[in-house]
Amino acid sequence: AQSVTQLGSHVSVSEGALVLLRCNYSSSVPPYLFWYVQYPNQGLQLLLKYTTGATLVKGINGFEAEFKKSETSFHLTKPSAHMSDAAEYFCAVRYSGSARQLTFGSGTQLTVLP
């Protein structure tokens, strides 16, 4: 079955440190890839997406992600964490097929320590 795996349900970093949130997908055919962020009691907001072209994608709030086909990965990074980055982050994938809905990972809660 096609799936999306986010390694680490909780990640803690210090303010100013590198943020790395991991996402792996299961498909031999490159899918469309997304990262969403969810702040407490809010809906999901798109951070960035990969469709075609350049494999390094820049998003809002200083985040970026790199599509690596050989590793079937789409990890999210930010060079320097800010307190306002504390939120839950979801990786999502759209695979080709008859029912082309997004498949979401289980989410990673990011805590930023002062």
Next chain:
Amino acid sequence: ETGVTQTPRHLVMGMTNKKSLKCEQHLGHNAMYWYKQSAKKPLELMFVYSLEERVENNSVPSRFSPECPNSSHLFLHLHTLQPEDSALYLCASSREGVRAGGTGELFFGEGSRLTVL
């Protein structure tokens, strides 16, 4: 207004009540979705309406009943709910229909927090 709007933002109901959640999208999109988000669980797709076709998750109990009168409005009718139905219910829309091409990018509302007593 722009984007996807959900009302009410918070709802408390007893197990015998009947209530409805409303979603409206102002983006001209062709598909609308209901997701359930419970604590410690992955996002669960409940229903999809795409170009007037309904696609549903067969595991959703019949006490949840969707209605999509047009491409801009989506309702989730609730009756005789259980405490385990307490969750954040998220509405989303996408430009393309479910079986069309495109990226499938979803645009979410702020959610309706439901508490069943």
